[in-house]
Structure formats: C-alpha cells, structure tokens
Amino acid sequence: MKAISTQAVHAGRGDLRRLGVHAPPLDLSTTYPLEDLDRATADLDEAVAGRIPGGSPVYARLHNPTVGRFETALATLEMTEASVAFGSGMAAMSACLLAAGSRGSHIVAVRPLYGTTDHLLSSGLLCGEVSWAEADRVAEAIRLDTGLVIMETPANPTLNLVDIRSVVRQAGSVPVLVDSTFATPILQQPAELGASYVMHSATKFLGGHGDVIAGVVATDEARARELRQVRLMTGGLLHPLGAYLLHRGLATLPVRVERAQESAIRLAVRLKDHPAVESVRFPGLSWASAPAWQRAQMRGPGALIAFELKGGYQAASALMGAVRLMTPAVSLGSVDTLIQHPAGLTHRVMTAADRDQCGIGDGLLRLSVGLEDPDDLWQDLLNGFAAAEMTGKSRALA
C-alpha cells in the first residue's frame, strides 16, 4: 500500500501510458458511435444494472471515462472499492437518500449538519420522518424502518467532532453516511471506521480552487451500483470538465491540506488570545488532550476555524466588511482564505431555535484558511478587529 501523497498524484491514471498520453484525456462526448448493436445493447444493460460498461459508454448519462478516472482516484484515497461523482454535494446527498429510501424512509441524523442538508432533511422532500439524535443516543433512535444514519465530522460550522466508530456501532445493520467534506481523505478515512457512505462536497477542498461545483460518494461496489442507477435515472451528473479539474486538483490535495492546516493552527492560537474574541472552536487547540478516538480518527485538526466575537452581529459584520486579503464569501477549502457568517448565510435556512441549540450564534464567524502566509492573514484579521471595535465604539456613543 503506497502512501496517500503518492496515491494522490498517480491514482486514476492507470490507463494513460497505454493511451500514450501524460494528462488524462478530456472526453466531452454526449453520445458514442456504436460499431455493433449487440455489443452496444450489452453495454447498455451493464449500465442500467449500475455497472461500468466494459465497451462503449453508449450515452454520457450512463458513463464518462474522464469522470470515471476521478472516481477511481477518489476511491483509492478513501480506500473504498468505488466512488460515484455528482453535479454537486447536494446531488450526492440526494442520491444517497434516494438509494436509502428502498431500505426504509426513516432517517436518523446527528446535528449540526451543513445548512442545506439540514434543510433537505427537515423538508421531507426525499425522505420520511427524521429523528435528530445526539451522537451518543443514535442507538435509541434506530427503528425497523430506518434507512440511513447521517452525520458530519468535523461538523459545519461548529467543528464538533463525532466519533464515527461509535455511531457505526450504534447503527447496527443500518448504513451510516459520513459527510467528510471538512476532513478530506488526507485527514480521515471514514470507511476504514465502518462508514458505508463517505460523502464530499468536492466543491471544497477536493477541487480546492473555487472553480468546480461537484459532489462524490465513496462506498463499496454494491452501493456504488445503486448510486449509479440513481444517477442514471435522475441525471445529477458531474460534467467531465469538472471531473478533469477535480482529478488535477487531487494531486496537490495533501500539500494544500497540510499547509492550510499549519497556518490554521497558528491563527487559532492568536485568535484565542485576542481580547475581541469570546471563544475559538478549533479541534487543534486541545489536540494533545483530545480523547483517544479523536486522535485515531483524524490525522490533524484541518483548516477550518470558527470564532465568536464579543461584539456579536455588528462586530462580525464589520470584521467581514473590513478584511481585504481574505475573501468574504461562503464555501471553503479554496487556495484563498474565505470568511463567512454562518447564522446570516450558510445556516440561515435553519430556524433560530435550531441554530441556537447547535451553538451557531450571531457573533460567530467561520474562517477557511487558505495558502497565503499566516502572518499576512493575521494582519488582515487585526484590521478587521480594529474595524469591529470602531463600530462598537460608535454605537456606544450614539
């Protein structure tokens, strides 16, 4: 078994030498000329059964070789048999809910989750009843008609960590989906801990450059077949250009994640000591004293930091407006540092009461640390703190 940094560079490129090319070919075909009807019919049958056709893709909604190479590469990094790519993280989540529906429509979910995932589950659009459970109370929530357990670690936006192995044990025979977007396969491999589905918004760290919307689910071959069947019927495809860019981005994923994480550690320590900051949520601040499962589950704390400002909404808004180097924007995992306000943006679709319960306050900001120099980032934050303090003073005078 080769190291993950080696796999990141080489996985999914097994056919390139035979093809006589160095970069993976970008196949934009929507349909494929068929040499022989019998053979094409057999290929079509394979695809309808959820398998990858051995001959022609027949039609691009059934299979695309550029997307297939990215899927092979991501499965290698997640140490699963297969992965299935979709047009967005939410399309990937939807496909998992549709596939799980055939086992049972009741869902058990551990909060907090990504805002739109929470919204999708609460809406009942693609599932039946949802039981929200604390991570250590999952077992009690499981019913005969439970089709899926959904959890996220580190969780968005509070960076709560959930013990994957414990949730899997409590779920028994019910499959567990882990949204591993914040961790990437560089920091954790949930399938090794028993997760049935490892889901990513590939829009984030996997793509890494803020130019592709995509989702992917790493799983075993039997579940991958179900997901390919859902994709074929519902059409939530990843465009081959997106897959090409994602595959290209995977090569630098280990370097990007490690470097951003190093900077995040430095920034979190300084944030913790800043007088304008009420609290910092970053798993790296207490890594040495963290429970054993946490250190076994994750190789590092990642590059996301959430921090609560003493000045509440006004201070958070002023800081977000004053930064010049960081991009005030939702999303995360890009080469540039992004800062956003969860209560006002990513988690706005939740009710205020649910936000409160998850610890998403009005003074909370979420920072996705990028590849800039950490000292430059800190200077940008100091300017932001100064602006926040000014609004506080002017309000006090008014």
Ligand SMILES: *Cc1c(COP(=O)(O)O)cnc(C)c1O
């Ligand atoms: C962004 C995100 C999603 C949704 O992914 P899209 O690609 O935006 O559809 C799901 N989960 C997490 C944790 C995310 O950060």
